[in-house]
Amino acid sequence: MREAALKYRVNNNRIIDFSANINPLGLSPRVKKALISGIDTALHYPDPYCEGLKKKLASSLGVGEKNILIGNGSCDLIYLIPRVLTPQKVLIPVPTFAEYEYAVDVSKGMCKFLFLEEAEGFSVNPEYIIDNIKKMEMVFICNPQNPIGNVMKKEELISVVSQCEKRGVKVIVDEAFIDFVQGYDYLSLVKDAVSRENLLVLRSLTKFFGIPGLRVGYLVGEEGLITEISSGQAPWMVNTLGQIAAEEALEDLEYIERSRIYVCEEREYLFSELKRITGIDPFPSAVNFIFCKLTLDEIDSILLDEKLGRRGILIRDCSTFRGLGRRFIRLAVRKREENIRLISILQEVLGTEG
C-alpha cells in the first residue's frame, strides 16, 4: 500500500494520530489568521510560479530566487525530478520514504536498493553509497532519514556529492524534516546546492509548519539545473492559500523557534519514557518522530497497530517500508498529554511496566 493512502486517515477528536509527522503545535495562529483573511484570493488565479514566496525563501535561505523551484508539496517535485532528468538507474538506500521509488517507476527508471543495516542503526554509510554508484545516474538520500530519524553528517554527504560528481551521478537530498533538527542550518546542503551541478535539495514546508493539507515544498539547486527541471512543471501548481500560508509561516519566527524547542523537549521526554517500556526499543532521533523496534515475539508491528488503533491511537506500522520486516513502528512526537497517553497505552498493550 502506498504511503499516500496510509497518510490519509480520519482525524477526529477521539483519535490521536502518531502516524503523520506533523508539528505538534499545529497551525500557527498567524498562519491561520492569514488564511482566513485570504479566503477571497480563491477568486483569482495564483501567482503561477510563486514569485512572492520564492523571494521570501531566497532571502531566508541566503540563495538566489533562480535557485528555487516551488512545487505542490515536495512530493510533486519528487515526481518531477526523474520525469525531467529521466535517469535509467537510480540508487535508493532503504528503508526510506517510498515515493522516490514510485516516482522513478513512473518515469520508467530502474531502482537499485541499498539495504541499510539494523546493526548500524540503519545509518547511511557514505562509502557504502560510493561503492554502489557504478552505472547509476541518480541517488536519493533522505536526510534526516525517514522513518529512522537519524542524520548523516554534512561532511559525509558532501563527500558523497563530490564522488558522485566525478561519476556523473546526480544526488537528490531530501531535507523534509531538517527544520526540526537543532543546528539544522549547518547541516543543510541548501547553500552547497547553488554551486554544485549534481546536487538538488528538497525541502518541505508542510511538516514543520503543520500545513500538509496545503501542499507546499521546494527544490534548491544550481540555476541551470533548476531551469531545466522547471521546464517540466505545469503552471499554477500551488494554490493561493498554500502560497499565503507559506509566506506567512516563514515570517513567524516566534513559532519557528518555539516549535523547535518544543519538539526537542518532547522528543527527549518520549524517548526516555519509551526506553523504560519492555518490548519496545526506540532509536535515537534528531527530528519529530521516533523509530522503534518491537522486541516481544508475540507482538509484531501489524498486531500492535491494530491493538492501538482499537484504543484510538494511530501509529505508523513500518512493515510497508522496503527493507523492514514486521518489527518496526514510527511514532510522531506530539503534545505532552498525548505522549503521556501513548506511553500509558503502550504499557497496557505490551503488558509490561518497565
Added chain:
Amino acid sequence: MREAALKYRVNNNRIIDFSANINPLGLSPRVKKALISGIDTALHYPDPYCEGLKKKLASSLGVGEKNILIGNGSCDLIYLIPRVLTPQKVLIPVPTFAEYEYAVDVSKGMCKFLFLEEAEGFSVNPEYIIDNIKKMEMVFICNPQNPIGNVMKKEELISVVSQCEKRGVKVIVDEAFIDFVQGYDYLSLVKDAVSRENLLVLRSLTKFFGIPGLRVGYLVGEEGLITEISSGQAPWMVNTLGQIAAEEALEDLEYIERSRIYVCEEREYLFSELKRITGIDPFPSAVNFIFCKLTLDEIDSILLDEKLGRRGILIRDCSTFRGLGRRFIRLAVRKREENIRLISILQEVLGTEG
C-alpha cells in the same frame, strides 16, 4: 509569453479585470463559509486521490467513480495526458488555449496546427479535422472554444471521435467553459467518454465556481484509460481547501442556476452594447466571455490593452494566441455595473459613440 503569466495580474479594487474568465458572481457564500470553517484541515494530509469529491462528481455527472481523475486544476491534467500517453504527433485547431501546445512540447511531441478561418467565425469544422488527422495520434479540441466562445455541435464532435477511433487517434475535448452554456448537459461528451476508448473529456471547477485560486479540475474517460493516466500522477495533488470548496460548490444548486442565468443575461447585454460601438465587432458567444475584432486601423489589440490598462480596465489582448494577429481581444462577462463601465471606457477610447 505564457497564458500563465498573463493571467496573473494584480487585482485590487480600482482595477476591473476582464482578462480572466471567472464567474462574475464570485465565490458562492456557501463555499466561502465552508472554506472558513475548514481552515484547520490544513493540518492534515489531503485525501490523496480526492475520493470524496470523486464520489460527488460521479453522482452529479452520472458516470462511475473510476471514470474520473481529479487534478490540481485542469491544467495539471492537460500536462498529464501527453506525459503518460506520449503522442508523437498532435493536432491542435487554433486559436485556442495555449497550454495544450506547451504540454505536448514538454512531453516531446510535435504539434500540427490547424488554422481556423476568421471567415467561418473560427469555428471548428469536423471535416477539416478529419482531413488532417492522418499520421496524428491525438487531437485537442476546446469546446466551447477559448478564446472564441463558440460551440461545436455534439453530433459533429461525436463524428470526429468516431472517425478518430478508426484511425487510432485520441480526442481530448476540453469543456472548461461548458457549465456556462445553456443546455450544456446535452452538449457535453462526459457520458460518451465513459464507453469510448479514444475520448477524454476535461472539465474545470474553477471558472464556473469562481475558484481559480484553488486549482481543481477533472478528467472523464473510459475506466482503463483513466487508470493508465492516473498512474502518472503524484499523490496529494489537490489540497484540502480545494477539495472542500469543490465538494461544497457542487451541492450549491441555487448558485449554479443563478450563475448560469446571470451570465446569460449579462452576455446578451454586453454583446448588444458592444455591437453599438464602432471600431469593435463582437463574435457570438455561448459562454462567459466575448471575443471581439478591432476594426479601426489606428488601434490594434496591444494599443487598446495599454489604453484601457491606464484607465483601470484589464482585457485579454489576443495577439499572443497562435493564429491570431493584433486585431482581437477577449472580454470576460462581468457584473452589470462593471460591464457598463467597460462600455463607457471603450466608447471613450475608440472615440466613437455608435
